[in-house]
Amino acid sequence: MIQKVLTFFEKQSFGVCTYLGERFRISISKIRLFFIYSSFLAVGFPLIFYVLAAFVLDVRNYVKRIRTRIWDY
Template sequence: MLQQFLTFFEKRSFGVCAYLGERFNISISKIRLFFIYSSFLAVGFPLIVYVFAAIVLDVRHYIKRIRDTVWDF
C-alpha cells in the first residue's frame, strides 16, 4: 500500500517544487524540505498551498496547450 502511494506521487508529481526551483533559482531539494518541515510546524497548511499551486500550474499548462494547438495551422 505504501509503495503504491509513493509510486503514484513519483509518477504524477505535480512539478510545483521544480517550477519554484527554476523560477527562483533555488535547489529543488531545499524547496521540498521547506514544504515538509513547514507542514509539520503549520499543521498541514503548506500542503493546501502545494495542492492549490499544483491545480493552478495544471490549469495553466492545459490553457497553454489549447492556445498553442489553436494557432497551429
C-alpha cells in the first residue's frame, strides 16, 4: 500500500524538485525535505510556490514543444 502511494506521487510530481536540483546542483532529496519542513513552518506557503513553479515548468515545456513543431516544417 505504501509503495503504491509513493509510486503515485513520484509519477505525478511535476519535476519541480528535479529541475531545481539539476539547476543548482543540489541533492533532490534535500530540496524535497526543504519543501516538507518549510511547509510546516510557513503554513503552506512553499506549497503555493511549488504549484506555481509546476505550472510555469509545464507551460515552458508546452511552448518548447510547439516551437520545435513549427520549425520542423
